[in-house]
Amino acid sequence: MINNIKKLIKDFSLSELRGGLKITAKELINKKITVQFPEERTPISPRFRGLHALRRYPNGEERCIACKLCEAVCPANAITIESEMRDDGTRRTTQYDIDLFKCIFCGFCEEACPVDAIVETQIFDYAFVDSREGSIIDKAHLLEVGDNNEQMINETKLEDAKYR
């Protein structure tokens, strides 16, 4: 009985609404923390595992030697590689596909790579719009990501190297 009366008073005095408005009023004058993505970005750890990239050596030669260790270690079977002997007698991939729908971004491919060819970059803002096939990125695309972001990849790997 007494509880019912207390509740009645509380409801009619709008105490909860006033409590909420108090926070609103406080935030009205506080410093804003909203980030204006994509113009502004939050900081990302150098260990962040985002979109994959295939790297090249400084002389322009692709690093990947088609050892297929990334394919073997991938827990989601997201990587498909076909290899052959290139005309100069070196072992190279003819196909290197990653299905980003299957990928769970565990970073095992990067760990397994003996030549630091496949890496996961800090890029996370990508989209596939056209079809299911659009989620599969091929060798050319991966190399392009690597070429465009070599500096970023280098810096983040260097930063993380201290802790490895």
Next chain:
Amino acid sequence: MADIEIEIDGNLVSAKAGEMLIAVTDREGISVPRFCYHKKLSVAANCRMCLVDVEGAPKPQPACSTPINEGMKVHTNNEKVKASQKAVMEFLLINHPLDCPICDQGGECELQDVAMDYGSDVSRFSEGKRVVVDGDIGPLIQTDMTRCIHCTRCVRFGAEIGGIMEMGGTGRGEDLKIEPFLAEGIQSELSGNMIDVCPVGALTSKPFRYELRTWQMNSVSNIARHDLTGSNIVTQTYKGRVKRIVAKDNDSVNETWISDRDRFSYEGLAHENRLLSPQIKVKGEWREVSWDEALEFAMRGLTDKVLNTGEANKLGALASNTATLEEFHLLQKLLREVGSENIDYRLNIKDLENTVTLESNIKLAGLEGVDHVLIIGSNPRLEQPMINHRLRKASLSGASIDVINVMAFDFNYQLNSENIVTPNQIAFMLAEVLKLILQASNAEIPEALSKIEASDTAKQLADRLLDADNSVIILGEHMVNNPQASSIAQLINEIAQQTNSTTLNISATANSMAGDLTEFVPGKKGLDANAMLATGLKAYILLDVYPHFDFHHPAQAIKALSKKDAFVISMNSFKDEAVAQYSDVMLPIASFYETSGSHINIEGKVQSFCASVSAPSDVKPAWKVLKVLADLLQLPGFHFANSMQVTSEISNQGHKQNVSNKKLDIKVKRSVNVIWQKSPYAVDALSRHASALQATKIGQMHSASMNKATAKKLEVAENDNYLGVPVSIRESVANNCVFVNTNKPIRGEL
């Protein structure tokens, strides 16, 4: 040898005196790491990886070269052993490049495996590593000698199994290099086994190079059907394609080895020349159609041409000897059901009245134990490599080997005598031998032999046959078209009976034994292959026949099959111009490793196999095609759901070759004899399409060998064309004999 007991790791183990320790531990399932030891090769003890601790010995002993003694106490796993194995491993890895990511051996590498267990995770070696520059050693084997750990297995393989020491160590110490002695590289017909024995990635398969990692493939057991051995193999497949073939152990058949033909012929499966869809010929134009349409067309062709007109005896079936047991059976059953007995697989024989009918009555493993061998008309090394390997083993354990051949071949064992005899004289020579043998046992001499004066050579041959306790007479392929073929077989049979010898008939290869067993030969009212083509039938069913290679006279056969009123159904795995010319329907059938079936080897052993991969695109296994064709023709008794049901139907039957009772003909004629022998890598369509095999020296054999006198008689000179094959003048060929050994079709009449 008496059983003795030794103690290994505290457990009592019984073993035979004189055995090496490693053989005992292997049998007991105790793991001892090793690189240079191989159960089929001699002991070298140079890798030192198998060090074990023998109580009483001051230092660890190599298990591979330590014979066991009564009461020996061995530790394979104590601290001393572990420390020494780890040290050896470290030494072995000093010069190893550790390029596992790009090495084809990665994943199946003995060094990799052992290094995981015994290696250290950090290298203490900071000096420069040895680098070896590789040479090209041929189209089959890829070398990366920087990876070599000098176990010398390949060297010992060449010297002990291959029969020619092609690989060897040159230089010493740091400069020791394992390399072929000859610039031409490795040429042995068993060379691929070096890939199998190499514990590291120094020798790998060239056609397979960089294609796949070993863990990506599925392994399916299969049987190689190229020769009379039926070697047990493992086909390694990836995404429905055979990518590599390795040997499978079977001591009674192929031990651990397989021939290069068995190993590398799979390349042909992916050849662009594969026949991939059923085709029918409408008004002279080839049209690709569905299976339903093609089979309907074939069925209608058969009914219209022969079945509805009551001329079933105008239907003939020819098959090449590569067909499986089931295919032979279904095709002959189909023919016999519709009422025709025109069935034959013996396409390469000129005179089917005059054939070498001889039973083989020795087991492959038994060949090792013989003390005397007489080879007649064969170059077993290239024609039947695994049988030759057994003969070599016999020779090494003391068997004397005599040869009667039309040409001197390169044998890889010591011959007692090599008699180069004109083909026309071989029957006479055997008659001389028989007469001497009959005389020795005071038996009655048949009239046909009474006038013969035996020569010294014959006397020696006869003496050795009489002296031997366990001899074998081998009849080879070069005799099949000999004008006195049946007499030769009869004489051999008689000699074998008189001397208690066994016989081995290797004159027909591949799956010919299955052709005999299923009675894929003309019945009493039927025509044989030659008669069919000579009389001209109205309809033919051809199973995997490539006229340029399979018929003894290709041009005549093609002409006969091309006749306007003949309806020809061809089942082939590969496209062929001549087949397209004469056929009305071409049905694409599965090749080796794509179909289930059975192979019968020389000792009559039926070895069944499953398909390793499914056939590409619209290609179907031949046994299924034949079953459906029979169903369309509404024939009874073709309710088979799988090829095993066909096999079980066959096992209930039995068939034996009848020894010919033709009159003995031993007269020596003066005419020139041409022996056409396909090059060892051209025996079937699959090997002919295997590019790496074709690039080898054996694969490129293309010559018509004859001696000067014969060349003069035939009016040809060196490098002239004879039957479309360049002439090679060698005095090692018998007189009046042309030995044509080629990988290409021949032209003109034999």
